[in-house]
Amino acid sequence: MPELGFLAVCAAALVGALGQRALGMGFGLVAMPVLVLVVGPLPAVTAMTAMGVVASLLVLAEVWPLVSWRRLPWLLVPALAGVVPGILLARLADDGLLKTVMGAIILVGVGLSAWLHRAARPLTGNVPVAVTGAIAGVLNGSVGVAAPAVGIYGALGDWPQRAYAAALQPFFLVMSGATLLAKGVLDPAGTPPWPWWRWLILCGVIIAGVLVGARVASRLPERAARRGILVLSFLGGVAVLWAGVAGLTA
Structure with missing residues (x-):
């Protein structure tokens, strides 16, 4: 892989880890599009999942006391139940069409969320x-x-934003592990052909992003954090939709 591509992955990992610590999410939204461009879609899923595990572990170590463990199973158990149907859906459906529909649904959901957040009670x-x-x-x-x-x-x-952001760390951690395991059984994928020292560099970049994100999180008002999450969700929807349209028109 060209050196420039690896530098792009490092930059995405830095920004993604910062968002993961400051907002509770963002690593996959930032890193996944770059990884797909650099290493291809199948190795990107494996690489992003492994990097996401590292980021979630680091953030979880910092926010552990804030995690609402009693409420977390309501989010996590249905998510785990949805992983296998999602993988099977991806295998059965056309990839471009699936991503186009999913991206459009995400964007509509983000738009409705921004409107309902002003017009309705939580x-x-x-x-x-x-x-x-x-x-x-x-x-x-x-x-x-x-x-x-x-x-x-x-x-x-x-769910209060800071407590929710903390709960998302074990959520993403378990989800990433389950997805990686399920894909290995149902839809085996390769991994990027990186030497061990590149993985070590990526771990260092993720640690740096988490440390910077901790400083940002301490100064970030809850309202601004919620807006930041919506912006990241919107960008994620755009990325998925763009990938789908590109697949349909290729």
Whole structure:
């Protein structure tokens, strides 16, 4: 792989790790599009999942006391149930069409979230959390991006932003591990042909991003954080839609 491509991956990992710490999400949204361009779609899923595990572990170590463990299963269990159907859907459906439809749904959801956030009271109870988890699982298994779904709930739900951002770390950690395992069984994919020292550099870049993100998080108002999550969700939807349209027109 050209050196310039690896530098682009490092830059994406730095920004993604910063967002993961400051907002609770963002690593996959930033890193996935760059990885797809540099190493291709199948190795990108494996690489992004492995890097996401590292980022979530580092952030979780910092925000552990804020995690709402009693409420987390309502998000995590439906998500795990949705991973395998998402992978099977990706195998059965045309890749370009699937990503186009998913990207369009994400963008509509983000638009509705921005409007409803101003016009309605927050969603309460655990049912919206469970629905969010199921949708996130299907998205993660099918197109490799679960963050837009949890981002939409983050803007509309009654879960305090800092506590929600903390809970997303074990959520993404378990989801990444489950997706990696399920893909290995149902849809084996390769990994980027990187030497060990490049993986070591990426780990160092992710650590730096998390440290910078911790400083940003301490100064970030909750309202600004929720807006940031919506922006990241919107960008994720655009990336998925763009990939789908490009696949259909190729």
